[in-house]
Amino acid sequence: MTTTDQVRxxxxxxxxxxxxxxxxxxxxxxxxxxxxxxxxxxxLVDSLEGRCGVVIDEEDLVPEHFxxxxxIGALVASKQGLQ
Amino acid sequence: MxxxxxxxxxAAERDQDRTALVDRDRSITYGELETAANRVSALLAxxxxxxxxxxxxxxxxxxxxxxxxxxxMKAGAAYVPLDPTSPAxxxxxxxxxxxxxxxITGVEMAPRWHDIVxxxxxxxxxxxxxxxxxxxxxxxxxxxxxxxxxxxLGGFEGSAPIETRTIDRDLAFILYTSGxxxxxxxxxxxxxxxxxxxxxxxxxxxxxxxxxxxQFAPLLFDLSTFDLYATASVGASVHLVPHQTAxxxxxxxxxxxxxxxxxxxxxxxxxxxxxxxxxxxxxDLPDLRTVLFAGEVLPTKxxxxxxxxxxxxxxxxxxxxxxxxxxxxxxxxxxxxxxxxPVSIGRAIANDETYVVTDDGTLAPPGETGELYVRGATVMQxxxxxxxxxxxxxIPNPFLPELGDPVYRTxxxxxxxxxxxxxxxxxxxxxxxxxxxxxxxxxxxxxxLAHPAVRECAVTAVSSEGVTERIVAHVVADGVDxxxxxxxxxxxxxxxxxxxxxxxxxxxxxxxxxxxxxFGLASASTSKDHHDDH
Numbered sequence: 001m002t003t004t005d006q007v008r009x010x011x012x013x014x015x016x017x018x019x020x021x022x023x024x025x026x027x028x029x030x031x032x033x034x035x036x037x038x039x040x041x042x043x044l045v046d047s048l049e050g051r052c053g054v055v056i057d058e059e060d061l062v063p064e065h066f067x068x069x070x071x072i073g074a075l076v077a078s079k080q081g082l083q
Numbered sequence: 084m085x086x087x088x089x090x091x092x093x094a095a096e097r098d099q100d101r102t103a104l105v106d107r108d109r110s111i112t113y114g115e116l117e118t119a120a121n122r123v124s125a126l127l128a129x130x131x132x133x134x135x136x137x138x139x140x141x142x143x144x145x146x147x148x149x150x151x152x153x154x155x156m157k158a159g160a161a162y163v164p165l166d167p168t169s170p171a172x173x174x175x176x177x178x179x180x181x182x183x184x185x186x187i188t189g190v191e192m193a194p195r196w197h198d199i200v201x202x203x204x205x206x207x208x209x210x211x212x213x214x215x216x217x218x219x220x221x222x223x224x225x226x227x228x229x230x231x232x233x234x235x236l237g238g239f240e241g242s243a244p245i246e247t248r249t250i251d252r253d254l255a256f257i258l259y260t261s262g263x264x265x266x267x268x269x270x271x272x273x274x275x276x277x278x279x280x281x282x283x284x285x286x287x288x289x290x291x292x293x294x295x296x297x298q299f300a301p302l303l304f305d306l307s308t309f310d311l312y313a314t315a316s317v318g319a320s321v322h323l324v325p326h327q328t329a330x331x332x333x334x335x336x337x338x339x340x341x342x343x344x345x346x347x348x349x350x351x352x353x354x355x356x357x358x359x360x361x362x363x364x365x366x367d368l369p370d371l372r373t374v375l376f377a378g379e380v381l382p383t384k385x386x387x388x389x390x391x392x393x394x395x396x397x398x399x400x401x402x403x404x405x406x407x408x409x410x411x412x413x414x415x416x417x418x419x420x421x422x423x424x425p426v427s428i429g430r431a432i433a434n435d436e437t438y439v440v441t442d443d444g445t446l447a448p449p450g451e452t453g454e455l456y457v458r459g460a461t462v463m464q465x466x467x468x469x470x471x472x473x474x475x476x477x478i479p480n481p482f483l484p485e486l487g488d489p490v491y492r493t494x495x496x497x498x499x500x501x502x503x504x505x506x507x508x509x510x511x512x513x514x515x516x517x518x519x520x521x522x523x524x525x526x527x528x529x530x531x532l533a534h535p536a537v538r539e540c541a542v543t544a545v546s547s548e549g550v551t552e553r554i555v556a557h558v559v560a561d562g563v564d565x566x567x568x569x570x571x572x573x574x575x576x577x578x579x580x581x582x583x584x585x586x587x588x589x590x591x592x593x594x595x596x597x598x599x600x601x602f603g604l605a606s607a608s609t610s611k612d613h614h615d616d617h
Binding site: 020038041059 | 327329360518
């Protein structure tokens with residue numbers, strides 16, 4: 001499973017997002033369509049840290065890394081690469 | 084006599100060049116705000132808005148939204164915030180409930196106009212305050228609804244304030260909150276109610292014209308009344324926090340730094356995010372001198388860390404349901420220990436009086452649990468168009484019946500501590516707080532039960548270690564999954580009410596008396612050993 005798929009799975013399993021799983025493509029605009037809000041964003045960060053074994057620093061917690069599933073996948077992959 | 088909009092007029096008379104509002108890279112002075120609000124009020128009067136009417140405010144937080152609010156009050160009407168993120172059906176229910184015929188709106192709401200009208204909103208005219216007559220979005224206005232834009236304001240250049248004969252007992256706004264019967268209820272707030280709170284808060288926290296006050300809360304949330312009106316009462320500046328800024332901790336921090344915010348009022352979940360994820364170090368945010376929080380319990384460990392990190396700032400916990408705005412407060416003098424119990428809600432603010440009442444209707448002695456009752460200047464007028472619900476919550480004063488003013492039953496259970504401060508111990512009913520929003524679990528249950536496949540359901544709240552309480556739906560249903568139910572709910576309740584988790588059961592556990600065993604369900608969801616929807 002790619003990191004992006006793993007992120008999608010976490011999003012579908014852990015968050016109650018107002019969007020169909022089928023619509024959640026790699027480039028679905030999560031922030032632009034306000035699918036992620038402040039609470040679900042922090043829940044997501046907790047889940048990513050717990051399930052992907054990465055630490056997301058405060059400077060990573062910016063819109064550029066959370067715009068799409070692909071963006072989040074790239075962030076997680078870069079963190080995993082560091083370990 | 085003061086009215087909320089005369090606060091702006093007063094600030095403009097004192098110093099018209101002082102900054103009133105900052106919205107990203109735009110700002111306006113008190114003089115400009117006064118002039119712009121006068122023009123909006125003249126336009127609304129021309130649309131037929133009269134004293135006592137209700138006018139919707141349905142757009143993202145912006146200079147236009149705030150100007151619109153003051154324009155509505157200057158026209159003698161009450162403003163009703165219509166949540167830009169709520170489902171169209173819920174917005175229409177509110178518009179119908181208080182008969183909103185004219186609404187201020189923004190081009191960003193255009194995709195929603197048609198649906199809201201289709202769901203029965205009685206709109207006669209929309210005023211698109213951030214749009215122009217050439218804006219493409221106007222094509223989305225339903226044909227039976229008239230529309231005007233900011234271009235029409237030009238016709239009211241130099242308008243003097245219109246004469247409305249508004250008195251301070253008149254309604255300034257109506258805030259809709261979750262209702263246990265599935266219908267939101269409209270809390271009626273007069274100018275007098277809100278001024279009582281705003282002037283108390285400005286004096287208590289020493290607001291002055293040089294303060295920079297952040298504005299985090301949505302306008303439908305009573306926290307926004309501190310930001311707007313306590314600030315206007317002293318001619319300080321309000322700094323609107325963009326939605327996405329508040330989502331990202333380091334952006335929030337940068338906003339507070341860049342705008343040199345000196346006073347902030349926020350829900351605990353935002354403060355938690357700030358202390359946990361913004362990389363704050365001791366002595367950061369040197370301009371921030373006062374941090375106020377309300378809406379739910381701020382976990383003590385986060386408060387302790389925040390106070391140690393920002394030793395130059397004063398912290399206070401404000402308490403009160405929308406019906407009383409803020410009615411008690413507690414200034415936190417020293418950082419608590421991380422495992423101390425939640426911080427007190429303190430004691431009554433000036434001009435409010437509180438009682439702790441036992442189940443048999445007598446005053447509870449200190450140390451004994453009772454329901455908190457409130458009377459006084461900030462206690463609101465009741466629920467719009469709902470004398471029954473008003474009579475149930477606003478009762479004659481059982482202790483001083485001669486006075487004739489009502490007492491509001493908060494439904495919150497408190498204990499008076501030996502030092503005279505109150506500790507919040509729970510609720511009488513199924514209401515929960517989530518990110519500061521108050522939610523009647525019954526409203527979610529009614530939304531779920533509307534789904535044809537749902538035979539039985541109960542919604543419980545589970546406190547979590549995380550940012551806020553988790554809402555868990557327990558459902559007996561065939562041929563439907565959690566995702567479909569989430570979508571179904573989303574058409575009926577706001578986003579913040581969506582269950583975090585849906586558990587499917589063959590049948591719901593019952594108590595000996597045959598009622599749904601909510602306590603059992605709640606503990607089942609904490610252990611999380613049930614088959615859920617994934």
